[in-house]
Amino acid sequence: xxxxxxxxxxxxxxxxxxxxxxxxxxxxxxxxxxxxxxxxxxxxxxxxxxxxxxxxxxxxxxxxxxxxxxxxxxxxxxxxxxxxxxxxxxxxxxxxxxxxxxxxxxxxxxxxxxxxxxxxxxxxxxxxxxxxxxxxxxxxxxxxxxxxxxxxxxxxxxxxxxxxxxxxxxxxxxxxxxxxxxxxxxxxxxxxxxxxxxxxxxxxxxxxxxxxxxxxxxxxxxxxxxxxxxxxxxxxxxxxxxxxxxxxxxxxxxxxxxxxxxxxxxxxxxxxxxxxxxxxxxxxxxxxxxxxxxxxxxxxxxxxxxxxxxxxxxxxxxxxxxxxxxxxxxxxxxxxxxxxxxxxxxxxxxxxxxxxxxxxxxxxxxxxxxxxxxxxxxxxxxxxxxxxxxxxxxxxxxxxx
Amino acid sequence: xxxxxxxxxxxxxxxxxxxxxxxxxxxxxxxxxxxxxxxxxxxxxxxxxxxxxxxxxxxxxxxxxxxxxxxxxxxxxxxxxxxxxxxxxxxxxxxxxxxxxxxxxxxxxxxxxxxxxxxxxxxxxxxxxxxxxxxxxxxxxxxxxxxxxxxxxxxxxxxxxxxxxxxxxxxxxxxxxxxxxxxxxxxxxxxxxxxxxxxxxxxxxxxxxxxxxxxxxxxxxxxxxxxxxxxxxxxxxxxxxxxxxxxxxxxxxxxxxxxxxxxxxxxxxxxxxxxxxxxxxxxxxxxxxxxxxxxx
Numbered sequence: 045x046x047x048x049x050x051x052x053x054x055x056x057x058x059x060x061x062x063x064x065x066x067x068x069x070x071x072x073x074x075x076x077x078x079x080x081x082x083x084x085x086x087x088x089x090x091x092x093x094x095x096x097x098x099x100x101x102x103x104x105x106x107x108x109x110x111x112x113x114x115x116x117x118x119x120x121x122x123x124x125x126x127x128x129x130x131x132x133x134x135x136x137x138x139x140x141x142x143x144x145x146x147x148x149x150x151x152x153x154x155x156x157x158x159x160x161x162x163x164x165x166x167x168x169x170x171x172x173x174x175x176x177x178x179x180x181x182x183x184x185x186x187x188x189x190x191x192x193x194x195x196x197x198x199x200x201x202x203x204x205x206x207x208x209x210x211x212x213x214x215x216x217x218x219x220x221x222x223x224x225x226x227x228x229x230x231x232x233x234x235x236x237x238x239x240x241x242x243x244x245x246x247x248x249x250x251x252x253x254x255x256x257x258x259x260x261x262x263x264x265x266x267x268x269x270x271x272x273x274x275x276x277x278x279x280x281x282x283x284x285x286x287x288x289x290x291x292x293x294x295x296x297x298x299x300x301x302x303x304x305x306x307x308x309x310x311x312x313x314x315x316x317x318x319x320x321x322x323x324x325x326x327x328x329x330x331x332x333x334x335x336x337x338x339x340x341x342x343x344x345x346x347x348x349x350x351x352x353x354x355x356x357x358x359x360x361x362x363x364x365x366x367x368x369x370x371x372x373x374x375x376x377x378x379x380x381x382x383x384x385x386x387x388x389x390x391x392x393x394x395x396x397x398x399x400x401x402x403x404x405x406x407x408x409x410x411x412x413x414x415x416x417x418x419x420x421x422x423x424x425x426x427x428x429x430x431x432x433x434x435x436x437x438x439x440x441x442x443x444x445x
Numbered sequence: 446x447x448x449x450x451x452x453x454x455x456x457x458x459x460x461x462x463x464x465x466x467x468x469x470x471x472x473x474x475x476x477x478x479x480x481x482x483x484x485x486x487x488x489x490x491x492x493x494x495x496x497x498x499x500x501x502x503x504x505x506x507x508x509x510x511x512x513x514x515x516x517x518x519x520x521x522x523x524x525x526x527x528x529x530x531x532x533x534x535x536x537x538x539x540x541x542x543x544x545x546x547x548x549x550x551x552x553x554x555x556x557x558x559x560x561x562x563x564x565x566x567x568x569x570x571x572x573x574x575x576x577x578x579x580x581x582x583x584x585x586x587x588x589x590x591x592x593x594x595x596x597x598x599x600x601x602x603x604x605x606x607x608x609x610x611x612x613x614x615x616x617x618x619x620x621x622x623x624x625x626x627x628x629x630x631x632x633x634x635x636x637x638x639x640x641x642x643x644x645x646x647x648x649x650x651x652x653x654x655x656x657x658x659x660x661x662x663x664x665x666x667x668x669x670x671x672x673x674x675x676x677x678x679x680x681x682x683x684x685x686x687x688x689x690x691x692x693x694x695x696x697x698x699x700x701x702x703x704x705x706x707x708x709x710x711x712x713x714x715x716x717x718x719x720x721x722x723x724x725x726x727x728x729x730x731x732x733x734x735x736x737x738x739x740x741x
């Protein structure tokens with residue numbers, strides 16, 4: 045009886061553990077699924093906001109425009125139809141708010157009942173018009189010609205260089221500057237953090253007095269506990285002006301500032317992981333090296349580092365992972381200009397900073413919202429690649445033994 | 446993940462609980478004054494939603510109003526002008542805060558939903574153009590500002606300053622100030638690609654104060670001695686006006702915008718007392734204290 049009861053208890057616990065494991069895994073998968081479902085929706089949309097349309101007079105030869113052309117037209121960079129393949133005539137822009145310049149409230153009728161008709165008249169009258177208005181005011185007998193914009197393609201999305209997610213009438217979603225910005229800042233961070241982190245790890249593992257080590261290790265781990273917004277503030281007030289003075293730059297918010305802040309933030313991970321790896325070097329190996337007449341430094345770089353190289357690689361990769369996903373600190377110090385960086389001394393905009401800064405105001409389900417989710421997918425794939433590399437490296441480590 | 450919704454709800458809860466706390470505290474101590482305020486008897490609860498620019502002002506007003514009227518409970522939530530107007534149309538908020546007038550598009554929607562909208566002008570807000578204190582330039586025309594922020598003017602010597610690269614700072618795209626600046630200063634043209642975007646007004650002040658070639662825009666209330674504000678001309682350089690409370694009040698300073706409350710006429714009975722309070726001399730004093738420009 046008692047044994048049966050025991051068995052029942054064990055079964056119950058086993059069931060609970062299995063169930064919670066299952067639920068957690070399914071939740072994680074659902075989150076990833078949701079991310080991709082929202083993100084991939086962007087590729088079935090046109091750059092014109094849902095519920096609006098662009099139209100021209102029927103006589104106009106132009107029937108297709110690219111998102112970039114539409115932006116230039118509304119910025120008045122392109123002012124003649126000739127530049128986009130039409131007749132030689134100036135482009136006349138019309139937006140729904142302009143209707144009051146054409147007609148009085150009375151002519152629009154009570155509750156704007158005659159508005160579709162009035163839009164018809166405006167578009168029919170001017171052969172050089174480019175009208176932008178909500179499609180609910182499109183009359184059945186609309187005399188103009190709708191301008192269709194091609195769907196956003198994966199190529200345009202990944203290789204585009206212009207990030208204007210909120211402009212009207214047609215958004216421009218080129219994420220190349222954001223991807224490069226993220227990689228650029230992370231690369232800088234690892235170039236700064238890895239040598240410093242390794243040196244500290246070697247010092248802690250092999251050289252430091254146990255007393256010093258017992259004091260230093262918790263202090264370094266404390267670095268990991270400082271909130272990232274504090275690092276960001278420190279960066280904005282201290283590092284940004286410093287960089288500006290040292291390099292004589294017009295502006296201090298640069299990729300380098302982001303890299304330094306991220307480098308400091310990645311240090312604790314790199315130091316603890318690589319120090320642990322170094323401390324697992326068997327005592328026999330170290331003693332054998334010393335017995336052969338090698339001095340301490342020779343032992344470190346001929347025996348300990350080669351032995352723990354996979355642990356060190358793991359540390360470096362985990363450090364990069366921390367840097368790529370970091371949001372707040374970077375948002376505050378890199379200037380967030382969406383241009384492709386050529387040096388470390390230029391402002392950059394990273395993917396996490398973009399999502400954090402823009403998601404709050406993006407209308408749910410709209411193009412901008414989906415574009416931000418697509419950026420999330422890209423970030424997810426980047427970190428996934430990093431995690432797989434960690435797995436690969438640590439699997440290699442086991443093989444070597 | 447409805448991040449937006451969650452954020453709004455959380456901040457709403459926070460504000461609500463804070464206000465409720467304040468309310469009950471005051472309720473205990475100010476019993477006597479409350480009965481004389483003319484609002485005794487029915488407990489009123491009002492929700493206010495919309496523009497983040499108006500948010501600090503509305504919160505301050507709501508707190509002071511509730512201190513005087515312990516029966517009233519007012520919840521103030523941000524989210525943006527568009528969010529507030531949409532919520533009003535759906536009937537989920539009583540008052541919508543707005544940092545701009547209604548667009549034709551919105552008027553159309555509200556008419557379609559058969560809502561009789563009441564508009565109340567509650568205050569003005571002005572933007573100052575700021576530069577580093579050592580900058581020689583003291584004034585700019587609207588056209589020059591447009592050139593700077595669209596990237597056509599890249600060096601201070603083109604506008605009468607030293608030979609120094611111009612570093613333009615803007616707010617993030619999600620900010621209402623970003624849109625306002627684009628519409629009223631840049632003639633609806635788009636910002637240059639290389640513009641630096643800062644998450645908050647405070648960061649713009651900090652960055653401009655430490656960058657010699659910097660230019661940025663901030664609300665009048667945020668001006669400090671670390672930065673220099675420029676005179677602006679909207680008539681091709683004939684008259685330049687420095688930003689100040691007085692100039693914004695008499696409308697000689699061009700970069701200012703009206704702040705509104707909108708409400709459905711059917712809830713007028715409930716919100717009237719609060720709206721009247723804001724328009725009263727006391728409410729308008731609060732407007733000035735919180736750094737906005739009072740009416741009249």
